[in-house]
Amino acid sequence: MRLYYRGPDAMVTSEHFVHRTPTTTRAFLIRDLRDVCITSVEDPGTPAVAALAAMAVMLVAAIPLGKLSPLYAVGFLGLSGFGLATAALLRRSRPRTWMLHAIYHGQSVELYASRDARVFNQVSRALRRAIEDVRPPSSWDDFAAA
Template sequence: MRIYYRGPDATVTSEHFVHRTPTTTKAFLVRDLRNVGIASVDGAGLPTALPLGGGAVALVAAWPLWKLSPLLAIGVVGLAGFGMAAAALLRRSRPRTWLLQAIYRGQTVDLYGSADARIFNQVSRALRRAIEDARPPSSWDDSAAA
């Protein structure tokens, strides 16, 4: 059995792909994996509509204040703008999670996920090599003549 990758949360061998989390361990046979692909998921940040809705509420609240004190209304809108900018920066600073997905025995599964691009690429490369090495050798008899 050849080992392609061994790390704290994943092991890729010529026969198995094993993903360990603090609560579970999932093992997959490499020969039963089909349509392996990479997907990315943005961090679980704020929905885009939330800061925009907050800005709309601030504008609605500042409208009556405009008649009392324009300076107070501008201050409320300015604070709302600052809050929207902070929410946008927090949303952008969330790390992207990379997922390794496949079809395993007829079901779509998430094999592995990581926010660390270096580790994720090592695991995905190891799995790609394991799948390539698990293929039956091709022979010239199967090739079509040109």
């Protein structure tokens, strides 16, 4: 049995893919995995509706300042716009959750999920190698002598 990857939460061998969580351990036979694919999900955060509402509140708050002095209103809108831009940049830098999905015995399953892109890539590469080594060539013509 060949070992492709061994880590604290996953192990990939030539025969099994094992995913360990604090509560469960799930094992899958490599030869029974079909349609393995990678997906990613962005963690839920502040929706766009909340950002629009914040902009509306800033505009409503700037109206009384504009009556006092237009310079105050412009300064307030500039600072609040800077705050919104900073919030948008922080929202974009949030970590994504990467997932491996497959069909196993006719059912769609989640094989593995991680926020650490480096570890996820190591696990997915090991699984890809294990699948390639287990499956026979697609055509016997590859073995034909020239």
